[in-house]
Amino acid sequence: MTTLKDVAKKAGLSITQTSRALNDHSDVSAATRERVKEIALTLQYRPNLSARKLVSGRSGLVGLVVPRTKDLASDGLFIEVVSGLSTEFSLRDMQFVLHVTQPEEPIIPVYKRLVGNGAIDGFVLIDPREDDRRAAFLSKAKVPFVVHGRIGPNPKHAYFDIDNEKIFRGITRHLSALGHRRIVLLNGIEDRTYAEARSCGYRHALVDSRIDPSEAIIRSGAMTESFGLISTVDLFSGPEPRPTAIICGSVRIAKGVYQALNALGLSIPRDVSVFAHDDHIAQIQTEAFYPALSVTDAPMRDSWKPLAACLEGAISGAPLSELQVVGPYRTILRQSTAAPCQ
Template identity: 50%
Template sequence: MSIPGKKGASLATLKDLSRHLGLSVTQISRALNGHSDVNEATREKVMAAARQLRYQPNLSARKLATGRSGTVGLVVPAPSHAANDALFVQMISGLSHNFSKLDVRFLLHIADERDDPVAVHRKLVDSAALDGFVVVDSRVDDPRVHFLQRREVPFVLHGRTLEAVDYPYFDIDNYAVGHRLTKHLTALGHRRIAFLNGMDGRSYSLARMRGYADALAAVGERFDPALHRNGEMRQSVGLVETIRLMENQTNRPTAFIAGNSLLAKGIYEALEALSLSIPGDVSVVAHDDLLPAPETAAMHPPLTVTEAALQDSWEPMARLLVGALEGQPLEALQLIGDIRFVERRSVGPAPRG
């Protein structure tokens, strides 16, 4: 008979731990599952023995006992561009790491971009393999949210929809992002301000557009749809859209707002190609998710930004979903992260004439 903990031995069971420690199986189980009626000394002793004897929970038994699998999931399409690869890896590693710290397994499901996301979620829900979901890239009216709510499946959303927000979420104040950046430019006399925003239909894009429009209205300027562009937030998009907007020699924008640092990099590249200086001819600001690249403080000139590190989303999102699974009250499961305004050298007064 093999001895648990020895090389080549079978994994230990709850009964093995019970015999090893002289505690009941119930005490062992409650210690491993983090119940509050187990004191810290006992819990640490049980956890140490579990590591020593190579104990692994019986997932089928756990599910029968608790109705939960201990696994949550994320459904996303594969990254469509190389520029998104680093962000994708950062998101997946951040979520996986933080769920692991909470003793929850994290499953990544890569869906075909042609698949109906609701159908993919339905299949996973019907399999009863997952306890809940992380949902990212929120839409203004998100069918994934409606489906999961109808099925009463716990989830946490990165962002918010624009209807009643009665679910766990982590977000930043995207209205404030659009308003703060625009107000900074209008205070220096800019009125023709172009905004290269994110994808149409995304909640954050609409919130930022509203902040931008309200800041313009505060100085008597009407929202001009020709100056607001939705699209993928990539460097090449920033370059192309800037060239298009600057083609009008008599009515060019005097300033640009970029939805992220990649768009801003494209704006810089386009203005350099047009022999226009920053900030002498054109001012530029952006929202910075603190992506792996580009580094906005190292751009020439250093870029004025609002900033909120996207990587700071993953720890609270893991915590909020686990809180939802544990039945915590909704008000404890809705969190808005901080944004910071950083003034650098990419903004100057609006040119005369």
């Protein structure tokens, strides 16, 4: 196995100089750093984690902790999260570690064990809640972390997010401008921060459009086809007046909505307009819906690079202002939305 001494000999440098070049110390010229890295790559040198920890105080390991669920191995979102983050951290010469807890295992003791052994430099937190105990613990322990989303109105942590409140305010205002007054929001799980932001944007848009907030129609649940289907059947099984527009938190929900409306003999958009947020996780082509689905478009895959960059920056001590990133989105209007029939 190639050692640091082998790389140093090939480069004609001391072991200390070689180590500092590989760790991007500023007292080593850029040209030398590049040359040493090329030699290390040619010799297939891999740094010993214990040695790296002694030299830099860092292991190069970052972690993601998730609870085990019965469908975890087949969950497309989970697979994309893990593969995307692993790739991006690998490009930064950092190793990504996945820790899966038992279904009912308390989460904070898990973090305490991982933090206590000093092996992991920082964590990625996904699916944040409004009162997130993981973030509170890591903040108190002064362990770097980055959140996919935001916690609280003035977050003091690194994050990558999209402006969920603005997105859903815009969707709702568009539908109300078309003349819709009874607009449904099929939202995500209630205590998730993104779901709260979306609900906030929806409610604000109702007020903007002079629609009484008491007329808000919100259903919350897992973002699945079955949630969309069951919610739609229930909404249209009650007495009049019926909704004329449905906003879906994901395209998977929208797929269930389409199935339900078709079964009920209702036409899109003549009877009901449908609008969804598309994060490209479900591998469903929204333009292939019939009629083609209007969406706000912000691919989840665009999250992995900034999340990795923000955590790397947090570990390196970069200022918080550089570690809070809001990603772009675009609105694509198609045939699933129109003015309601009079």
